[in-house]
């Protein structure tokens with residue numbers, strides 16, 4: 137067996153004390169060790185954004201960082217976004233605006249979209265397009281994704 141390192145990490149509000157191999161990415165840790173498969177693996181090389189999660193509130197491509205680098209950090213995945221049975225406003229907006237087709241890119245799009253607004257980078261559709269450009273959608277749902285984000289930004293969704 138390969139060497140494992142202890143890791144304390146909070147995921148979706150729950151503290152996890154685990155052992156992980158030093159080479160395991162945050163993405164594989166979430167999907168394979170915690171069975172949180174909502175976060176998708178598209179390219180595994182930082183090119184598509186399907187693996188986007190929040191680390192201490194900031195969006196990161198989880199395929200590009202190692203789990204062991206997140207000692208003591210707070211991770212939020214798509215599974216942690218809803219409030220119980222109540223969807224997050226961004227999830228509601230993606231449904232309302234048909235912001236997905238196959239849905240593979242959607243968890244990453246939604247995590248990125250929430251961060252995009254929190255960063256203050258959703259002040260126009262052009263700005264949204266620019267700051268969402270790291271999230272690729274092979275189905276070409278971009279116009280609807282941008283509409284959904286603009287709707288949340290402008291308060292069109294109930295909070």
Ligand code: FES
Pocket residue numbers: 176177178179180181182183184185186187188197198199200
């Ligand atoms: Fe991480 Fe594509 S899977 S950016």
Ligand code: FES
Pocket residue numbers: 235236237238239240241242272273274275276277
């Ligand atoms: Fe299919 Fe975006 S909805 S890749």
